[in-house]
Amino acid sequence: MDVFGVDIGGSGIKGAPVDLERGDLATERHKVLTPQPATPEAVMDGVCEVVEHFGWRGPVGATYPGVVVDGTTRTAANVDKSWIGVDAAGRLSERLGAPVTLVNDADAAGIAELRFGAGRGRTGTVILLTLGTGIGSALFTGGHLVPNTELGHLELRGHEAETRASTRAKEEGDLSWQHWARRVEKYLAHVEMLFSPELFIIGGGVSRKADKFLPLIKGIKAEVVPAQLRNNAGIVGAAMAASLAAHPADQALPPLPGPSADPGPDLGAAAGF
Numbered sequence: 121m122d123v124f125g126v127d128i129g130g131s132g133i134k135g136a137p138v139d140l141e142r143g144d145l146a147t148e149r150h151k152v153l154t155p156q157p158a159t160p161e162a163v164m165d166g167v168c169e170v171v172e173h174f175g176w177r178g179p180v181g182a183t184y185p186g187v188v189v190d191g192t193t194r195t196a197a198n199v200d201k202s203w204i205g206v207d208a209a210g211r212l213s214e215r216l217g218a219p220v221t222l223v224n225d226a227d228a229a230g231i232a233e234l235r236f237g238a239g240r241g242r243t244g245t246v247i248l249l250t251l252g253t254g255i256g257s258a259l260f261t262g263g264h265l266v267p268n269t270e271l272g273h274l275e276l277r278g279h280e281a282e283t284r285a286s287t288r289a290k291e292e293g294d295l296s297w298q299h300w301a302r303r304v305e306k307y308l309a310h311v312e313m314l315f316s317p318e319l320f321i322i323g324g325g326v327s328r329k330a331d332k333f334l335p336l337i338k339g340i341k342a343e344v345v346p347a348q349l350r351n352n353a354g355i356v357g358a359a360m361a362a363s364l365a366a367h368p369a370d371q372a373l374p375p376l377p378g379p380s381a382d383p384g385p386d387l388g389a390a391a392g393f
């Protein structure tokens with residue numbers, strides 16, 4: 121079964137129908153540039169353009185780079201502040217004439233990685249961190265997601281972590297891989313102290329260059345691995361969330377190894393345990 125996924129990012133709005141059995145795009149994705157300023161109306165125009173490019177009619181899942189509760193966007197760290205308090209899922213769904221499920225971008229990437237990527241089959245505490253313009257986080261235990269964890273905004277030595285260890289901080293500070301890896305390591309050590317995960321999955325565009333910085337990160341007890349779905353994790357995870365909202369007992373999602381607990385109709389179940 122295919123469901124449409126859209127990933128709303130700081131530079132681009134990307135989407136495609138997703139093959140939920142393979143956990144991959146069913147066709148090549150379409151991308152439009154994120155309008156600046158990235159106001160709700162302007163971004164929603166972009167989302168509609170991407171969906172309409174495929175002539176898609178049916179449920180749509182979309183990501184948002186901030187806290188989303190029941191379809192309402194509650195924070196706007198790296199997008200226009202006018203997103204705060206908007207029933208974004210409701211408005212998008214009116215414009216597209218179809219149900220829209222909206223989820224935090226890192227949560228979407230996390231559910232995709234846990235089901236199809238680097239976290240497949242892992243039942244302990246797993247934390248995915250996306251290092252990009254900001255730092256996004258997705259926290260799982262027993263395959264279930266705790267949504268909207270926002271661990272990028274943890275304070276470390278008087279600074280918000282994402283202002284020190286995001287890839288934007290690396291670029292703006294013109295930091296060497298070594299220097300930036302030290303910051304990422306301190307951040308991981310802090311998150312590890314709080315949650316003792318068995319696995320960290322590092323996502324975001326920089327995961328493509330994992331060989332440049334992951335070997336420099338030492339002293340973390342958990343395994344630290346790059347994300348596997350790379351650029352498409354958000355699109356795939358958004359489609360998974362939409363599919364689950366449309367069909368809570370969706371059998372089209374293949375079963376995974378691991379304890380066969382009742383998955384229940386929540387996002388965590390999308391991770392498949």
Ligand code: BGC
Nearest residue numbers: 185186187197226254255256
């Ligand atoms: C936001 C998160 C988001 C992350 C990555 C942070 O600034 O607060 O919600 O997941 O950036 O986009």
